Amino acid sequence: MHDERTTASELRERWPLLSPEERIEGFERLDRDEAEGFFLSLSPRGKAMVIGGCPAGERRIWMRLIAPDDAADVVQEFPPTDREGLLDLLDKTARNEVRALLAYAEDEAGGLMSPRFARIRPDMTAEEASRYVRRQVRDQPETIYYVYVLDGEQHILGIISFRELLTAPGDRLVREIMKSEVITVPEDMDDEEVARVIARHDFLAVPVVDQDGRMKGIVTVDDIVDVVQREATEDIHKLGGLEALDIPYMQTGFLPMLRKRAGWLALLFVGEMLTTNAMARYEDEIARALVLAIFIPLIISSGGNSGSQAATLVTRALALGEVRPRNWWRIARREIAMGLSLGGVLAVVGLLRVVLGEWLFQSFGEHAFLLGLTVGLSLIGVVLWGTVCGSMLPLILRALRLDPASASAPFVATLVDVSGLLIYFTVAEAILSGTLL
Amino acid sequence: MHDERTTASELRERWPLLSPEERIEGFERLDRDEAEGFFLSLSPRGKAMVIGGCPAGERRIWMRLIAPDDAADVVQEFPPTDREGLLDLLDKTARNEVRALLAYAEDEAGGLMSPRFARIRPDMTAEEASRYVRRQVRDQPETIYYVYVLDGEQHILGIISFRELLTAPGDRLVREIMKSEVITVPEDMDDEEVARVIARHDFLAVPVVDQDGRMKGIVTVDDIVDVVQREATEDIHKLGGLEALDIPYMQTGFLPMLRKRAGWLALLFVGEMLTTNAMARYEDEIARALVLAIFIPLIISSGGNSGSQAATLVTRALALGEVRPRNWWRIARREIAMGLSLGGVLAVVGLLRVVLGEWLFQSFGEHAFLLGLTVGLSLIGVVLWGTVCGSMLPLILRALRLDPASASAPFVATLVDVSGLLIYFTVAEAILSGTLL
Numbered sequence: 001m002h003d004e005r006t007t008a009s010e011l012r013e014r015w016p017l018l019s020p021e022e023r024i025e026g027f028e029r030l031d032r033d034e035a036e037g038f039f040l041s042l043s044p045r046g047k048a049m050v051i052g053g054c055p056a057g058e059r060r061i062w063m064r065l066i067a068p069d070d071a072a073d074v075v076q077e078f079p080p081t082d083r084e085g086l087l088d089l090l091d092k093t094a095r096n097e098v099r100a101l102l103a104y105a106e107d108e109a110g111g112l113m114s115p116r117f118a119r120i121r122p123d124m125t126a127e128e129a130s131r132y133v134r135r136q137v138r139d140q141p142e143t144i145y146y147v148y149v150l151d152g153e154q155h156i157l158g159i160i161s162f163r164e165l166l167t168a169p170g171d172r173l174v175r176e177i178m179k180s181e182v183i184t185v186p187e188d189m190d191d192e193e194v195a196r197v198i199a200r201h202d203f204l205a206v207p208v209v210d211q212d213g214r215m216k217g218i219v220t221v222d223d224i225v226d227v228v229q230r231e232a233t234e235d236i237h238k239l240g241g242l243e244a245l246d247i248p249y250m251q252t253g254f255l256p257m258l259r260k261r262a263g264w265l266a267l268l269f270v271g272e273m274l275t276t277n278a279m280a281r282y283e284d285e286i287a288r289a290l291v292l293a294i295f296i297p298l299i300i301s302s303g304g305n306s307g308s309q310a311a312t313l314v315t316r317a318l319a320l321g322e323v324r325p326r327n328w329w330r331i332a333r334r335e336i337a338m339g340l341s342l343g344g345v346l347a348v349v350g351l352l353r354v355v356l357g358e359w360l361f362q363s364f365g366e367h368a369f370l371l372g373l374t375v376g377l378s379l380i381g382v383v384l385w386g387t388v389c390g391s392m393l394p395l396i397l398r399a400l401r402l403d404p405a406s407a408s409a410p411f412v413a414t415l416v417d418v419s420g421l422l423i424y425f426t427v428a429e430a431i432l433s434g435t436l437l
Numbered sequence: 438m439h440d441e442r443t444t445a446s447e448l449r450e451r452w453p454l455l456s457p458e459e460r461i462e463g464f465e466r467l468d469r470d471e472a473e474g475f476f477l478s479l480s481p482r483g484k485a486m487v488i489g490g491c492p493a494g495e496r497r498i499w500m501r502l503i504a505p506d507d508a509a510d511v512v513q514e515f516p517p518t519d520r521e522g523l524l525d526l527l528d529k530t531a532r533n534e535v536r537a538l539l540a541y542a543e544d545e546a547g548g549l550m551s552p553r554f555a556r557i558r559p560d561m562t563a564e565e566a567s568r569y570v571r572r573q574v575r576d577q578p579e580t581i582y583y584v585y586v587l588d589g590e591q592h593i594l595g596i597i598s599f600r601e602l603l604t605a606p607g608d609r610l611v612r613e614i615m616k617s618e619v620i621t622v623p624e625d626m627d628d629e630e631v632a633r634v635i636a637r638h639d640f641l642a643v644p645v646v647d648q649d650g651r652m653k654g655i656v657t658v659d660d661i662v663d664v665v666q667r668e669a670t671e672d673i674h675k676l677g678g679l680e681a682l683d684i685p686y687m688q689t690g691f692l693p694m695l696r697k698r699a700g701w702l703a704l705l706f707v708g709e710m711l712t713t714n715a716m717a718r719y720e721d722e723i724a725r726a727l728v729l730a731i732f733i734p735l736i737i738s739s740g741g742n743s744g745s746q747a748a749t750l751v752t753r754a755l756a757l758g759e760v761r762p763r764n765w766w767r768i769a770r771r772e773i774a775m776g777l778s779l780g781g782v783l784a785v786v787g788l789l790r791v792v793l794g795e796w797l798f799q800s801f802g803e804h805a806f807l808l809g810l811t812v813g814l815s816l817i818g819v820v821l822w823g824t825v826c827g828s829m830l831p832l833i834l835r836a837l838r839l840d841p842a843s844a845s846a847p848f849v850a851t852l853v854d855v856s857g858l859l860i861y862f863t864v865a866e867a868i869l870s871g872t873l874l
């Protein structure tokens with residue numbers, strides 16, 4: 001017994017790194033009991049891989065183990081031509097349920113919901129309802145938290161927790177003990193939004209209704225964990241300056257990975273080419289005061305870093321619903337003060353660097369103090385500008401109904417690099433003309 | 438009725454942007470029923486704010502509404518001197534439970550668990566157990582999914598879902614129908630790890646045991662949503678190059694926010710100062726071939742961007758448990774190939790830029806092709822280096838038991854900027870000496 005358990009947990013451990021063939025092979029070496037638990041813990045993609053890889057005769061067993069909402073996701077992993085064959089393996093009820101679910105997009109409430117839930121009528125007694133629910137529960141793969149009170153047209157009249165139903169006096173009517181204010185979500189609501197509704201109210205499940213208000217199913221909190229995890233991964237990838245991978249790092253093929261990275265990288269590169277124009281424009285200044293060139297990487301990178309911080313904060317706050325584009329002025333005010341303070345800190349360090357460099361090593365010549373002032377003031381300007389760009393860009397993207405997470409650290413840095421050069425040389429001309437320039 | 442509802446949802450909407458005083462004021466304007474639901478949906482911090490702000494006479498009502506695991510979090514939001522007073526508001530059982538929970542760190546299984554769960558003995562019949570559980574359930578604020586079968590010393594013998602218990606033949610013994618393989622988590626397990634266990638198995642709850650294997654409570658999936666959300670926020674903030682905020686953006690005070698941003702920004706700035714040394718070292722080369730300076734921002738930013746992509750991917754894969762530091766060689770091989778390919782793409786674009794610039798505008802003089810070659814080869818080197826650094830750094834940090842998310846886009850960019858300059862000027866010396874240099 002103990003040996004087999006080790007094998008299952010070993011397989012789980014090594015799973016992400018195995019090839020499809022190795023996975024099937026490992027899976028078939030598990031004993032039956034273990035295999036079931038292991039199979040059910042796999043992602044839809046993993047389940048599809050097992051079903052696709054196992055002998056045709058065994059497919060029915062595995063397909064029938066899966067709850068309908070999960071089965072719909074698994075079926076979608078197969079090419080359209082194979083889907084009907086898989087549906088035929090299910091019993092009639094399940095097949096119809098899965099087929100109905102396949103009509104929804106994967107990332108909306110309807111695609112996430114289970115069509116199985118416990119329902120009762122308002123005029124049952126608590127005793128009758130409780131018996132009735134226990135009978136329904138027998139065939140439900142989903143655990144029951146709430147019992148929904150529906151009228152003949154499947155409109156929701158109320159909700160009662162299973163616990164409350166069990167402990168209510170047996171002769172009270174359901175309509176007397178139910179809660180009649182029910183928060184529902186429409187079937188086409190984005191799954192991220194559904195996750196927010198569930199998380200905000202600490203619900204265990206939320207009912208999904210169609211546009212006529214008829215109840216179609218429930219989305220349960222355990223499905224939400226996956227959504228939250230996946231959305232965070234997407235945002236993190238985008239913020240890192242690449243297209244989000246939809247499958248794990250190790251399983252993404254070389255070419256799809258290259259495409260997802262090369263696209264943004266090339267785009268940023270083309271944007272960054274503007275720096276060559278900016279640099280060329282100031283070639284004379286650089287020729288006259290070569291020392292100016294020395295600080296270019298330092299100054300433009302500080303703008304990029306402060307912009308990256310601001311963009312990250314605002315993008316995440318947007319994703320969590322903490323701020324909205326219409327709060328832009330409060331955010332802008334705050335970030336302007338922040339940019340000035342952060343720029344001030346760097347300016348002091350930068351000025352000290354130049355003055356100390358001159359004092360200790362005579363690196364910068366007689367105009368060292370003016371040079372230090374140029375570096376310091378440029379830093380304030382560049383950091384302020386980076387902070388403002390970084391904080392406003394996600395708000396603008398959201399207001400334009402684009403993804404705020406596209407305001408990635410590299411994107412903001414690129415944006416700020418070009419303008420950072422302009423700020424630096426403008427400040428230099430103002431302070432150093434007549435001396436170094 | 439309808440009006441009040443609007444007020445509650447309005448209040449929820451505006452909540453993140455309100456001052457503490459405005460929150461209390463808004464909260465006190467809700468009618469009692471609404472206020473309860475609203476209160477329970479608040480974060481521990483929000484609940485603490487309401488309790489701290491409401492008249493002393495009302496505090497008992499609100500404290501007693503909260504489930505013990507949540508109450509422990511709320512109490513921890515108060516200064517230590519106020520905590521005993523709050524505990525005194527609870528009834529004796531709850532007070533003892535909360536006090537026990539306060540002994541755990543907030544971010545470990547014990548700090549997350551509820552001490553209330555349904556328990557039965559192995560030698561009860563299903564009928565007896567089911568009645569017994571329904572009695573326990575009456576006083577449980579947590580919903581029940583699983584019923585735990587414990588011996589006299591609180592060791593877990595088995596588990597049975599409430600649904601299975603309800604539908605089992607009444608005369609079967611619990612020990613015959615229970616599942617005896619139970620996955621548990623130790624009380625000091627990190628909450629992120631607990632989240633992974635629950636997510637991987639699609640559990641609704643997982644039992645927490647002490648070091649002697651005695652069951653102490655359960656962590657439920659709805660608490661995990663918050664953990665997953667919070668951990669993602671922490672990682673996103675760190676990847677953006679700042680210290681993670683532990684409270685929402687709008688509620689973080691100006692000075693704490695400044696500290697969390699200025700720290701990393703100044704550190705990165707000091708690191709980036711090495712670029713001034715690198716630039717100073719190549720001052721002669723720049724003086725001889727000023728055109729070299731023009732491409733500096735373009736080349737170093739490409740290294741930073743490719744490094745940011747790689748670091749983001751590997752950090753997230755580590756967080757999701759998809760890769761481990763011991764897989765470093767597989768990752769390195771892959772990223773070397775990726776770096777060469779990405780660098781190749783940019784090199785072609787870069788070479789074209791120089792050659793076209795010369796052809797159309799005679800920007801670069803007679804050695805334009807050699808200059809283009811220098812830019813192209815440097816790009817391959819810099820992007821390759823960025824990709825390798827970016828992918829290995831999170832693995833090294835994890836292996837050293839540091840947080841891989843510290844390998845932020847700005848951090849990697851800073852690291853690569855200095856080495857990018859060295860690569861660029863080395864390539865330039867090799868290709869251009871005798872012509873431009």
